Structures are given as C-alpha cells and as structure tokens.
Amino acid sequence: MTISDVSPRPADAGAPRPPLLEVTGLTKHFPITRGVLRRQIGAVKAVDGIDFTVAAGETLGLVGESGCGKTTTGRMLTRLEEPTGGRIVFDGRDITHLSVARMRPLRRDVQMVFQDPYSSLNPRHTVGTIVGAPYRLQSVKTEHGTKRAVQDLLERVGLSPEHYNRYPHEFSGGQRQRIGIARALALRPKLIVADEPVSALDVSIQAQVINLLEDLQDEFGLTYVVIAHDLSVVRHISDRVAVMYLGHIVEIGPRQAVYEKPQHPYTSALLSAVPVPDVTRRDNRERIRLQGDPPSPIDPPPACPFHTRCWKAQEVCRTVTPPLVEFAPGQRAACHFPENAPDGPYEPGTDSIVAPAS
C-alpha cells in the first residue's frame, strides 16, 4: 500500500492538518416509553458510540445495511438530529449541542444532499427560488445579484440557466438531484453530507451524478461524507470507507484496503454478497452467505454486535467487546479474529501518515 492510496489530496501532502470533521463517541438513542407514566423502558440504539475523522478535501463513505445507523449519523453531522452523546468538532469548533441560532452561521459550511429528489424539493417553488434560498436565508450578497449566482450554479451542475423559472416536476430524477446539489453548493460549503445521493436514480443517470459530485469536489475543494448502501458506488467515490453495523463502526480505513483486504468478517460478507455483473463468475464465486437479518438495535447482542451472524464467532466474541484496532496503515477494525491480519495489530511506523484518532 502506498501513501497515495490513503490520501490523494495535495492538502495532506505537507504537514498533517487538523481534520475538518472529528467525531468522538457519537451516540444517538431514541427512547422507547411504555405504561401509564410513559416510563422509558429502553432505547433504540441507532448510533452507539462511533469515532471517525474526515480530513479536508477527503471523501468518507459510510456503508451498511438499513438500520445500521448511517443515516442517523449523517443527520447528526448536519445537526438535523440532536446527538445523545459524544462530540462533533467541525473546523475546530464543537458543534455537538449548538442551538439552532448558533448553528445557523455554520449551515453555510455544512450542507446536505438528500436521497429522494422527488420529495426534497418544494413542488411549489421555482428552481430559482429553491437554489437561491440559501442566499436569502443567510442574507448573503452576491456580486451580480442572486439570480445571476443561481444561474451560474445551475450551469455548473449541468442544467441550463433557462431552467431558473421552471418547477421541479418538469425535471427528471437526475435533473432534480442536480438541483438539490446546486442548492447545497450555493453557499460554497466546506462539507457536504450526501445521504444516498444516487440510489433513487437510474443506472445511466447515477454515473452522471457521481461524476458531477467528483468534479465539484475537485473544483471547490469540497469534503464529502457519502452515505450509501451500494458498495460499488461507495468504492468509486470514497477515499476512505467506514462500515457500520448496528450503530457501531466495525471497520474503517482507506478504500483500497477495506475493499481488497477487509479485516472485519462483516465487511467480507457484504462484499461477497454484491451481485457481480459477470456471468462467467456466476458458478465459481466464493460466497459468504449471512443467515437471517441484523438483530434489533433495541436489544443488540452483547460484546461484538456481529457475533450472532458471524461464522468465526467464538466465546470471546460474546463476552469481550472488540476495540477498533489498527491492522494495517490507517485501517482499523473491531474484530477479535480479523480476516487479513495474520501478524496481529499493525505497529505504526514512520510510513503512516494517517494519524490514529485515539
């Protein structure tokens, strides 16, 4: 593994900079109440203590199955959801519990792109109003007026400036997603959290939007957190990948390492389950088939959350929670029996430029 695999951005080439986003112990529990007095009898542990950092200009992919907490994580990063615990430090500021008013200036820097381009755009507003809304809400003056700025943005995301006065229903799904991206871009944010940005789109359109996201990243130096369930999309777009299971990050690391030498059995299982568009491999693929469904986040299994479905599980997995351990440069996994680390944990040497977070 070479350094360029880990972090191809020129910004990281020099002295290590503080990460743009630093998340420690982030937790979100949704209470469950019952009885006459609505006592809290439990909680949906949607996100249960996760740590990660995102460097400026980097793309972190969050993957996992539905219910693993990836969307809740994204909503906490943009403060659409109030964290139950932990810390979110953005650009050196603790934003974990900022009030709506204090958060407002930060909304310029953190934007979100949503999954469903049909329901995330107000059908009664023109494209100009939708994309120009951030300017008005933040009272930003633009050089040649809002209209001109919006038209520039539309052009930048591959729409035509004449679309300014049209309504969302006149556009196809891919075009709507471009509108959503233009809106997110309006205030030149530093961080964009994209929740399933292409999963509602047709295959041929997905590629257009993915390319657009990559172009914009290069042009504006954006940092992305991309939440997706499609492992191929995540591999394509991410520099680093975090795999979530039942509210935990079970593996995080550079894209190539995670996809080629996964350490956590769950990552292996996920990768092996992806159908591959190649008939010649149909019959001789080695498959790992997980049985059943992920357990309920209300009552997650003790210790390693994956032990109930893991073919490698032993007694220790049911009793001792595996910590996130670095098994290869920058690649950490929470597993007692890692897949591709015969020599045990990796000893950080001089060749690692990814500073361990903890």
Place this chain on the structure above:
Amino acid sequence: MNRPVEEWASLVPMEDDAPTAFLDVRDLRIHFPTDDGLVKSVDGLSFTLERGRTLGIVGESGSGKSVTSLGILGLHKGQHARISGQVWLDGEELVGASPEHVRRLRGKKMAMIFQDPLSAMHPFYKVGDQIVEAYRVHNEVSKKQARKHAIDMLGRVGIPQPSERVDDYPHQFSGGMRQRAMIAMALSCDPELLIADEPTTALDVTVQAQILDLVRELQSEFNSAVMVITHDLGVVAELADDILVMYAGKAVEQGSARELFTAAEHPYTWGLLSSMPRLDRDRQDRLVPIAGSPPSLINVPEGCAFHPRCRFCELSAPRSLTEVPVMTETSPGHRVACHLEPAERRRLWAEEVQPLL
C-alpha cells in the same frame, strides 16, 4: 381487435398458430391514453421463455419492463390500457381471452413477486391469512388445510418458526422475511410461470443475496419459467439464462446472458455496462455515463429511440434519425435492433467499450 402490423417483422414467426414455447409474447403493445397524449409503454415486444429457464428483462424506469409483466398477467384494467398483440402461455392466448379466464390463471399458473414487499402485502391481514387466501382461491380446501399449507410454504422459503410467524402481520416481519413471505405466497399454487419485478431492489445486499439464492433454488425445485425484471445488471448476471434489454418500450437487444455480458452489441447495453461502478474490476477514475435522460414515452424520438443519447449515432446517420431499427439476429440466439453494421458493432465493442469495463 385490429392488430397494427408494423415494420418490425422479425424472426419470431408471425403466423397465428399456437406456438411451441411455454411463454410466447408476440408484438405486445400496451398503450395508455392520457390527457397529454398516448403513452406507448410497451410498443411491439416479442420474446419466448421455456420452462426451467430464467429470462432477465433489463431496462431503466419507463422502459416498459414492469408494464410488460403486468400486461402478461392481465392486470391492466381494460378501459384504461389499449393492449394488442398476443401472449401465449402453454398454448393458450391470453390477450384475447376473457378477463374471468385470465383471473383463474393468475396466481395459479402464473404468479408474481413485487418490488416492495411492505407495500405489496395488505397491512391489516396476517401474513398467513394472505397466503391462505391465495391458496384457497384456486384450491378447494378447508381453512385448516390451507393454513397447514401456508406454514409449509413459509418453512420452505426459509422463515424460522413458521408455525408461529404465520400469525404475524407484515409489519412485524423484516424486509427480507417479507420478501420471503411474498415468494411463499406467489409459489403457494405451484405456478409454472413466475414473474419477479425488481425482487431485491428494496432489500439490503446480504438479504438480497439470500433472496437470489432462494429464487434459484426454488426454480430448480419447481422447474418453473422465471422472468426477472430489474435495472440491476448484477442481479440478472446472477439469475438469468437469457437477457432482454428494453429501451422506450421496445426490445433493443436479446440473447444469452453469457453473450450479453461478453459480446454485447447495442450501444445502450454498452452504456448500461459501462455506467455502473463494478466491484469485480479495478476502480476506474471516471464512470462513463449515458448522456441525457430516458425519453418521454409520449414523444418517443424519431428513428432509433436511443439516438439522442447514443455515442455512435453519427456512424449510422441518417438512418438512425429516421428509421426504426428492427431486431435482427447477429449470431444464433442473439438479436439486436441497431443500424450499425454488425462488423462495426463488434469492432466498437472490442476496441472502445470492452477495454473500459
């Protein structure tokens, strides 16, 4: 009903004699009159499918793939859709048959699995009761026997403790279990034709893999003919023996799965193959999308419907702008509707498309 006989005269025999194939769809057209104009969802589609084989129908939203499946089952209400052409199922023609006759075949001889098992199951009835209902429409059995059969079916599709889960409501099942229950319901009367419309799109990858395995196992067990409708080339690669690629209501390429993945000849198929990021290849720096968006089915582009988005449109201009290409056999069992010369297509595939996949 007058069938418009158009230019597509292909290799499929046009005679009205009963066909030999188990499922034989000939020149199927399903049009919907709307205030904005006539929506030609399916516009002259022909294909055949044998027992024990799996046909994958691939296309994007609006390509007409789902409408086709509903049309075969006779699920479009007569007054709204204009349906013409022929659907032969095991020697019987269905388009001209009485709705009552088709209803009796539905669920028994041909059954369907839908995309979203949560919305496709009635939220107010227990899973077991919904299977019992499906079984008892076509079989004269007591409620008790039907319930036993439902539990049997749930067990066969891999639901743990079926005798208890049979009394659960759909919302108490997980997504994967719901799809299993849906499959159990579809298979309850041993259908000979099973149509699966995006059977795994709403599911997580690990569950998707389980469901794909299940469909494969059940097919070999029941020896039914299976039609899988999907936008996911990975899914068809896993399941299908043959593949039909649809664009704007028409078939553009058809052939064996092996042929389509190793020697595709239609630029749209190329586009689909190259626009998806693939885990089984090295990561490309850039994806190669298909330009533009899928066409409106009211104003389908003149000539080849794909020409506004086609990278190689100029090579066959001006025919591609004016003349609708017909499905022509290029090698045994492999048919393509494209104006490019076959040799030219093979050259483009080998030199420009395949290397980038």
Place this chain on the structure above:
Amino acid sequence: MAAFIVRRLLAAVILLVVVSMMTFAIFFLVPRLAGMNSDQLALRYVGRGATAESIEATKERLHLDDPLPVQYGRFVQGIVVGDEFNYGPEVVKCPPPCFGYSFRNSQPVTALLIDRIPVTASLAFGAAILWLIGGVSVGVLSALRRGSVFDRAAMSTALAGVSLPIYFTGLLSLALFAYHWKLWPNGVNYVPFTTNPLDWAYNLILPWVTLAFLYAALYARLTRASMLETMNEDYIRTARAKGLRERTVVVRHGMRASLTPILTIFGLDVGLLLGGAVLTESTFSLPGLGQLVVDAVFGNDLPIVLGVVMVASVFVILANLIVDVLYATLDPRVRL
C-alpha cells in the same frame, strides 16, 4: 392497551376540569371583570318585581357573594358528591351528579339533561346510520366508476350537500314535505321511542334526512378519495395478482383499508353531535340538548350551560377514546 386507556381517562378528567373552569369563567368572571357586582348578577335571575329581600335571598341561595374559587369548588363538589340548596324554610338535596338548578325556572339541571339527551341521541344515531350507509356506498361506487356519469352526478350533489346549510335544507324540506305535500301535516313533533316507536320514527324522518344529507355528502367525498387512494396501493395489485375476484379485491382488500379512517371520523362526528345538533334541533324545534343550551345561553342560565357543556365534552372525549381504541383494533400497525 390498558395503560393507554388509563392514561387517556386521566387526561380526560383534566380536560373536563379545564373545560368547566373556562365555561365557569365566561359566565362568572367576565361579567365581574366588566364591572357587575353581585347584586346586579342576582337581579338577572330574580326577574321583574325584584325586592331587596328577594335579591338578597337569591344571592344567598346562589352563593354569589362567595369568592370565585369557592363557587367553582362548590360546582365541582356538586358533580362529585352532590349539593344542598337552602330555600329559606326547606333545604333541597341534589344528588350527584349535581349541576345545580336552573337559575330561571329552578328545575334540577340533571333532570333536564336526562330529559333532553334521548332526543338528541335519537336524532344523532338515526342520522348517523343513514349517512354512514348512504355516504360510504355512494363514495365507494364513485371511486370504482371514477369519471362515469354516476360519479359526476354524485360528486356534484355532494358538493351541494356540503355547501348548503342545515337551516336552508331543513326549512326547504319542511316547506315542501310538511306544508306543501302535507306528509307531516302537523309539522315535526318529538314523540319518545318508549311511547310509540312508529310515531318516534315518523316524526324524526325529516330531521334525520336533513342532517344525514349534509354528512352523507361529506362522507361520500371522503370515502371516494380514500377509496381511490387505496385502490392504487400495491397490495391491491397483489390481491389481483393472486387471482381473487374483483368483488373480493374491492370489499376485502380495498374497503377494509379505506374505510378504517372513515370509521374514526364517524366516531368523532357522532360524539360531537351527541352534545347537541344545534341547527337541526332549532330548525325542527326538537327539544334536544342543542335547543336547551341555546335557550340557556340567551337566558344567562349558567347551570344549564355548564351542564350541557360538560355532557357534550364527556361525549366528545369518550368518542375520541373509543375511536383510538377502535383504530388500534382495526389497524394492527397501531400500537397504543
């Protein structure tokens, strides 16, 4: 479920207390804030020929000089444990639930209420059955034959039905059927069910139809919309794909799902009407709760107003509770 009902009943009690306080305040606090003293208040209830003594006696009897919280406390006490009223030589006992006595004719409010409730209930339940059957069947048929002549005619009629006020349709039907065609030559006169069921029904037909017309129109529109939505659901397609007969698809799958929300609205509407169908009752001069409360409001007869408001609130709250429990029974997804 049990915990839910207990919690809702507790909430209901609190709600009733708030309702009673507000009604109480409107009748007692507002006049005082406007500058009336207790003498003037008492004068309203003595009528003509008031003497200083009778005013004093009335003040005494109604405790108008007590501080408001004490008066309110007495009101609540009356409902819970009963009350006693001192009419000079004799003391009248009023057993719980005691809403006091009418200021104007000294009748016990509870007896008045018990007298009037059957009238309103007869009107409300009879009309409810009519409109439920009529509205829902028209709505379902309209949805199934969307765009047909029947659908358009039904929906135009329904639009008229929701737009025309009761006192218009009521008076029109009285003028036509009762006076012009002499089907009800003596007008509408309420006869208790226990006296003569046939006369009871005969006299209530016009009010039932008038009230039901309004609601049926509303329900037809609601049912049609709900049914149209349901018939487009994926599970209807599944039901057809199973090979079920269209009738089974419509009745067992379509109506079951689309009528559940209608049923809950129905419960609330009936609960509301039980508190007094004011317009219908006054149009047809039916001696129901609605009439009673209208008269009481104009006559400043606080105990009656309070009584009717409390009874109406109880009906609405009970209807709400029943609807919620019913919904949870009908829709397995709802957990209480």
